[in-house]
Amino acid sequence: MVGAIILWIIMIAFLFFILHAVIQSALDSSNMAKNIQDIRDYLYDTKREGRTDKRAVAEQLLSTQPGAPQDLYEECPACGEKIIQHEPECPSCGLRLKD
Numbered sequence: 341m342v343g344a345i346i347l348w349i350i351m352i353a354f355l356f357f358i359l360h361a362v363i364q365s366a367l368d369s370s371n372m373a374k375n376i377q378d379i380r381d382y383l384y385d386t387k388r389e390g391r392t393d394k395r396a397v398a399e400q401l402l403s404t405q406p407g408a409p410q411d412l413y414e415e416c417p418a419c420g421e422k423i424i425q426h427e428p429e430c431p432s433c434g435l436r437l438k439d
Contacts, residue, residue: 400427416432416433416437418433418435419432419435
């Protein structure tokens with residue numbers, strides 16, 4: 341009886357190990373994994389080079405992604421400067437755009 345329980349536990353552990361390996365393999369070879377790795381590499385290079393211009397980084401990241409939105413900008417209601425959509429404040433005049 342105890343031997344059968346131990347055998348079942350070993351078989352279940354082995355099954356989970358195989359399942360984990362299959363899922364990990366699928367994730368590693370997926371398109372999303374490649375895109376995430378590209379973003380990590382770009383951010384690492386940006387940090388290493390000391391670039392801190394968030395707007396330039398965001399534009400570069402968005403422009404390199406397949407299916408990126410064509411209209412990345414909207415106008416600031418106060419000064420009319422073009423700003424990246426969903427930016428919390430206007431870099432030109434400092435108007436807070438989102439709470």
